[in-house]
Amino acid sequence: MIEFLSLMYDNPKLIIETAALKENAVAWRSPSNIAIIKYWGKHGVQLPRNPSISFTLDQAYTDTKLAYRPKRGADEGIALDFFFHDEPNEAFRKKIVQFLDKITPIFPFLRQLEMTIHSSNSFPHSAGIASSASSMSALALCLCAMEDQFFGTLNNIEAFRKKASYVARLGSGSACRSIYEGLGLWGKTIEVEGSSDEFAVGYTAEVHEIFHTFQDTILIASKGEKSVSSRAGHALMEGNAYANPRYDQARRRLHTLLAALKTGDVETFGRITENEALTLHALMMTSNPPYILMRPNSLKMIELVQQFRKDQNVPVYFSLDAGPNLHLLYPETEKEQVMAFIQSELVPLCENGEYIADQVGKGPLEL
Numbered sequence: 018m019i020e021f022l023s024l025m026y027d028n029p030k031l032i033i034e035t036a037a038l039k040e041n042a043v044a045w046r047s048p049s050n051i052a053i054i055k056y057w058g059k060h061g062v063q064l065p066r067n068p069s070i071s072f073t074l075d076q077a078y079t080d081t082k083l084a085y086r087p088k089r090g091a092d093e094g095i096a097l098d099f100f101f102h103d104e105p106n107e108a109f110r111k112k113i114v115q116f117l118d119k120i121t122p123i124f125p126f127l128r129q130l131e132m133t134i135h136s137s138n139s140f141p142h143s144a145g146i147a148s149s150a151s152s153m154s155a156l157a158l159c160l161c162a163m164e165d166q167f168f169g170t171l172n173n174i175e176a177f178r179k180k181a182s183y184v185a186r187l188g189s190g191s192a193c194r195s196i197y198e199g200l201g202l203w204g205k206t207i208e209v210e211g212s213s214d215e216f217a218v219g220y221t222a223e224v225h226e227i228f229h230t231f232q233d234t235i236l237i238a239s240k241g242e243k244s245v246s247s248r249a250g251h252a253l254m255e256g257n258a259y260a261n262p263r264y265d266q267a268r269r270r271l272h273t274l275l276a277a278l279k280t281g282d283v284e285t286f287g288r289i290t291e292n293e294a295l296t297l298h299a300l301m302m303t304s305n306p307p308y309i310l311m312r313p314n315s316l317k318m319i320e321l322v323q324q325f326r327k328d329q330n331v332p333v334y335f336s337l338d339a340g341p342n343l344h345l346l347y348p349e350t351e352k353e354q355v356m357a358f359i360q361s362e363l364v365p366l367c368e369n370g371e372y373i374a375d376q377v378g379k380g381p382l383e384l
């Protein structure tokens with residue numbers, strides 16, 4: 018079923034003169050992100066129930082190359098071949114075709130082309146890392162780059178990013194925040210002028226320098242398939258008794274967090290970060306039906322991190338996405354001490370000893 022979309026970017030004029038069109042390609046690298054205030058619960062067409070804010074990452078990214086040429090047949094459908102790590106992938110192809118079909122009111126030229134996408138992730142495919150943020154933002158950037166190649170309509174960087182963020186959001190909510198360097202904020206809030214439920218905005222000006230080089234070490238507690246997808250998890254928020262208080266809490270926390278980001282108050286930042294991670298998982302455990310995505314080793318690692326922080330007085334805090342893996346967030350100045358602790362105490366608890374050493378990144382890159 019095709020959902021009804023009323024899109025601010027609907028534009029029936031974006032039709033190309035295919036006779037003059039040559040084969041060409043666009044390619045983007047786009048990073049994943051880790052939310053500090055979490056997006057959990059949505060309504061309408063991919064609109065968030067509360068504002069969220071995340072660090073854009075650096076080492077965990079998706080590379081996507083989209084090659085196109087004019088369609089030879091006359092059919093009106095989306096013509097796409099899809100390769101993931103150079104292998105044809107039918108499951109991903111179907112998902113992307115569905116998505117592209119849904120957004121043809123924004124990019125009507127998609128029906129005029131034969132397209133081939135090659136996509137790959139920098140992190141191991143089975144690492145249990147959420148890849149929708151990096152993959153959907155990379156795809157959205159490619160689509161906007163195509164539009165600009167054809168029509169020259171997005172040569173203003175701000176306009177380009179805004180539309181890419183909007184389109185990424187339609188693919189996966191959290192993806193809209195990956196478009197920006199440093200921090201991305203998504204959701205209308207009186208705290209931030211220009212913020213919107215429809216796209217994310219970059220949030221760097223009011224951030225203390227200690228957060229510009231923050232580290233994120235991602236510890237792979239388990240690589241198994243998640244038992245409940247994010248999509249299903251969001252849907253379960255609709256029947257969750259704690260949903261409304263949670264959305265209010267997120268707004269209040271955002272206020273406190275933004276102040277801490279500004280002043281460089283790492284302790285307040287860390288308290289909110291951990292509380293948000295546990296709140297997210299508490300919401301899963303109080304859904305109907307309830308479910309648990311943390312694994313025994315996630316919990317063991319959480320306890321070790323909290324103990325290490327207390328004993329050594331080192332500001333290191335954990336976060337969790339909708340999965341079992343821990344993100345350890347800490348200032349760059351603490352890197353040596355934290356890495357020594359990770360190596361000796363946490364790596365043995367990671368599946369196959371796997372972890373990803375990441376940090377706050379500069380945002381997407383045109384390839």
Ligand code: DP6
Nearest residue numbers: 052055056189190191247248338339
């Ligand atoms: C737990 O963005 O994956 O990572 O919009 O259905 O694609 P969809 O959901 P998704 O939700 C992930 C939420 C989260 C928290 C966050 O990133 O804010």
